[in-house]
Amino acid sequence: MRPEIIRLLNENQEFRLFVRQNPQWYRKLSRDPSALQSLEKEANYFYGRTFPQRVERMQSNLGLAMMMMEMLKMGQDTVAQTQETFSS
Incomplete structure (x- = not known):
């Protein structure tokens, strides 16, 4: 070589x-x-x-972040409903 x-x-x-x-x-x-x-x-x-691989990785990370946000939102809704039940 x-x-x-x-x-x-x-x-x-x-x-x-x-x-x-x-x-x-x-x-x-x-x-x-x-x-x-x-x-x-x-x-x-x-x-x-490569550019397509970077875009795919970014989309994957964004999808994961969106899923986490939805899970947190659902968790907060559940906590709020539980608090309403106990305060009634």
Whole structure:
């Protein structure tokens, strides 16, 4: 493998870990050093950094927050009803 590719992998720990988990990239980079852009795209997809993945994660978190808000609201309603029952 070319020294500049080895240096890049040593400088960027995420790329290095990605290549270790996907050994076919050793061969690809050794044969075609210009495949670094493809490596970056694949690594971003692997680590969930693409725009659609971020949007999906945000929607999931928002849905979870909305569900928690509904649960808290239902809990407050239940407490209010219980207090009304005891005060009557």
